[in-house]
Amino acid sequence: MSSIRIICPNGHLGFAPMMTGSFELGVAGKPDFIAADSGSDDIGPVPLGHDVCASPRAWQEHDLEHMLLAARKLGVPMLIGSAGDTGTNSRVDMYVEIIRGLAGKHDLPPFRLGWFYSEVSKEYVRGKIRSGSAVKGLDARSDLTESELDATDRIVAMAGVHPFLKLLEEGCDVIIGGRCSDSAIFASAALFKGHGEAQAYYLGKVLECASFCAEPYGAKETVEGTIEGDKVLVTAMAPYQRCTVASVAGHAMYERSNPFHEYVAGGLLDMTDCRYEQADDRTTSVSGMKFVPAEEFRVKLEGSGKVGERYVGIAGIRDPYTIANIDKVIEWARGQTEARFGKDGWELHYTVYGRDGVMGPMEPNRDKPAHELAIMVQGVAPTREMAEEVTVAGTRQLFYARLPEVKGSAGGVSFPLDEVLQATPAYRWTLNHTMAVDDPLELFPTHSAIIG
């Protein structure tokens, strides 16, 4: 079997623009596929729940344009997964529209564009629960209840290789995917070319974050992955970077709790017995990976539910006595808000920078605050009007806190702004679960069209 080469220019397309120098070097090597993932649950539940991007459209278009022009020039497929940060239907449609626009702008010869969706309706999930097929919690979560499902606004399922493979088999030149496993994008290309599952999924695992598997650190640079027989080779394209045994082995554990196992829809990539060798100055060769098919086909679900409208207020403190008593100041402001709105139906969150603003209760130095503090106040409530008033109360009442020994009786905090700022509503992750399905494609409808 011939080898396969794939380049990946960006570990999260759109989140920051790719570096074009190393991408052009990768393209010059005439890869068989150009692929990138464009989404992550790292960005929190707001983009999924509110159905918006976390990335600027100009940056998304920048990378899609470079990739599309290179792929069409070489005549090789271009694969994108988890479109627009979340992989919701609207983000897939947006990327499809961007590709159509770019094809017109550059007057590209006709090509076949494929896309698939990953959103799952609440009623579909409810049907599973009611039929007795538990939607199982991951990471210490309990099984999904209908009340938690009711609190959810939007759900995406994590596709595996299956919708990509279907579209590749239909002859698609460009594929825009809904939410999917990062590694599945690259693995589908290798499986399509007839390579083994272990090498295919490992190739995906190592390429998905682009230059995060190279050193020295430098994000958004292109890397190239190759399968030759039972080996996966990974090469840094940026002249200042190398893929070393340490950087590639180190990447296997990035963003996961277990460095030996990677779960995907349909099975498990086992990296326990991987062997790493420096193949040349910029390339590391990996062998010994295994793939264990799953007994039951379960798909991961991500869900986000709205908590309420949200405003943000900011206050500063310089008086050392007030700093020493900051918890009492916050308690006063919270109490005044409670006097106005009652105990329930709203939230106030205080983040105290200069004491424990980054780590909260895990901060070992929280008893040693700095000489000045910044307090970010977040108020959450069912309506905008109420959220604004809750946030104004929670911020402004810091000013009026009654501390017995305070010298400064003309105002207990400093305000950089008179106002509170409207933020995107607050959401929370309601689903981090898996659901059994009979057919790997049933949640991921595919479409294709000739463009140009």
Add this chain to the structure above:
Amino acid sequence: MNTKSNTVKKLTELAKTIRSKNAGTDKITFDIIFRESETYELVKRAQVLTRKTVADILSIDEGRITDFVEYDPAYAIKFTILRPRPSGCAGDPDIFGSQQYAPFLDVEVDLTA
């Protein structure tokens, strides 16, 4: 000369990488990576990073530590904790979990251990 300064070093002086990052929506994972096998083995022997010490440093119950792995291929010690609440809830100050590693920079390692 102070003998302590010769035989005790901080993890920040010994490790190549000390980082934290989300592992999904509900966990944060920490990687302490060394350049060479000798330092990695020395830190393992010194027992300064265990489920117990990690829980103490972060003031959390040991039960919140879901994984603790010594990962030889990368000369790395890796542990993972359950977040107090899922990432990105209102009030969560670190949506990516990327700034939770700082207390581990100062962990002291006895080189004679």
